[in-house]
Every structure is written in structure tokens, then in C-alpha cells.
Amino acid sequence: MDLERLQALLPHKVFNRRVRKAAIRRVRKDLILHGKSEHDLSKDELEYLVADAETDVKSDLQKAGLLGALALLGLGGL
Secondary structure, three states: OOHHHHHOOOHHHHHHHHHHHHHHHHHHHHHHHOOOOHHHOOHHHHHHHHHHHHHHHHHHHHHHHHHHHHHHHOOOOO
16 A cells, blocks of 8 residues: 555544644635635735634634533533
8 A cells, every 4th residue: 555645644634634624714704704805815824814723723623622521521510
């Protein structure tokens, strides 16, 4: 089996790819809400917005994981 194909399926790469897709969706939604287009911004500006959104998505996932763990322990109401 080809090692390159196997590396594409590593968990951290799949996770990063899904986080990036979620961040891109978030940036597109924000641009629509502000009445702008992707073409109005430079490539560097878009990359900055996507990187910032990736940080937000990862933070949201961490919070959701923590809340899920607390709910399993019965501490969600505190």
C-alpha cells in the first residue's frame, strides 16, 4: 500500500482538514453577512481570516468536549 495515501488518513490531518473546511464556511458566512465578497479581499487577508476562524473552531470544539465530559460526570448543572 502506498504510504502517501496512508498519511492522508492520519487522524490529525483529517481533523485539520475538517477544521479548515468549517473555518472557511464560517468566513464565507461572515462575509455574506457583511455584504462583501471573497473577491473584495486579497489572498493574504482571506488567509488571515481563515486562520483566525480555525482558532475559533478549535476553541469551540475544546469547549464542547469539556462540557461533554462534565455532563458525563453529572457536573453539567454547576
